[in-house]
Amino acid sequence: MQLRNLSIPTGAVFAPMAGLTDAACRHLMADHGAAWTVSEMASAKALNFHDEKSLALLRDKHPHGLYAIQLFGAEPESMAKAILFVREQGIQFDILDINMGCPAPKITGSGAGSRLLLDPPLCGQMVAAARKALGDDTPLTVKMRIGWDADHLTGVEVAKQLEANGADLIAVHGRTREQMYIPPIDTAAIAAIKQAVSVPVLANGDVTTADEALTLLEATGCDGVMIGRGALGDPWLFAQVRAALLGEERPPEPTLNQRMTALRDQIYEMCEEKGEWAAMPQARSQAMHYMKGLHGAAALRRYCSMLEHFSDVDTLIEAVYRLQ
Structure with missing residues (x-):
């Protein structure tokens, strides 16, 4: 896969998770074959106030493999300013990701995370502002859900806005915000989003084995998978998925x-x-x-x-x- 000037190795992507995907966790997953890893999410608004705790979430003195940082917010101008500030601080990253999927009330209460899915045009504006701040070289991705609830399945509309405004890749968690993390995921909804856009789409949700990764790809037609909780305590899953994707013999289970x-x-x-x-x-x-x-x-x-x-x-x- 190619994202702008970045060549992406074959393998699953390690999903961002607040309170879990710190540098030590990311390094472990990258060393075991994750295509790229993503920071914990940081508040664009907090970064506008030069908040050191938010910056610390993004800093990685010695990144292993390709590294993305993730920001959340609900104001395009604030997002753009945060990106410029992060770069001024010398934080190195390969990819910038915008969070449009977090279901936590403290995030959605500010209009950010999955709350953005209720306003597809605003989602597009967020991406346009980020794209302008980033310039043309750095890949811009978005992690989203299929909608807010069963009455607001806006995933397709949002994805079209993201693509039209400069997103290079979309990762889709196959649940609504209302569903939180209750299984199962909706593979048909992910497939509909994939079919609606021409940029690469990653399917996310409930992958704990290499076979489940292959099944999810087959069901959705997506270009790759993103794995979060399924890899915690099992970084060897990335090597298993990589081998499965390449049609190679899978490595043995860890001792x-x-x-x-x-x-x-x-x-x-x-x-x-x-x-x-x-x-x-x-x-x-x-x-x-x-x-x-x-x-x-x-x-x-x-x-x-x-x-x-x-x-x-x-x-x-x-x-x-x-x-x-």
Whole structure:
């Protein structure tokens, strides 16, 4: 896939997730074959006020692979100013993504995220402003949902506005805002959006295996898949999907030792990046994902919820080996 001057490697894209896709998580996924990774979302309005916490969400001192930053907002001028400010601060990124899919009330309450889907022309204006601020070289993508609710399935109309105003790729989460994350996704709605535009479209939602990725592509006709929660605790999924897309032999499932090494390395990098005090509360949810499918998983998740110091990670890993 080619996005403007950027050649995209074969593979699934790692989706942005607030509170989860920090630098350590992104690096892990990129190293295991994600086509590109995306930052946690940052507020365009907050960046207009030079908010350091918002900038910190976007900074990556040593990006692994192609790296996108994601902004959210509901005002075109504010979005453009935020992009210019981010560049003035020297933050390096390969792709800029606009969030039009977040269902969280604190985001939609400001008119941003999936709330934008109720106003397709405004969606187009947001992209036009971002496109002008970015210039012609940097790819501009949008992550959206199929609509606000069953009565407002605006996905096709929104996608046409995005394409007409300069978006290079659209990622579609196959649910409405009203559905939040309740399964299943609506593959027919994703397919309709794909058919309505000529830019590449990624299908997103409920992919946890390489076979599910292939099934989703077949059902939607999309150009690729974006994977979020399905890859947490399982970065090896990206290598599996890449092999499936290329028709190659899939790599073996990771050993328990590989899983625990990845867990420890990820949390160590989190501590190095943020400091132990800030990293360890966030590490609890990351660690829980590595417990999937293990004997005694319920008890091990309780261990995860009590992580306070990095040394506790080794205690958790010892418990994992003891219970298998």
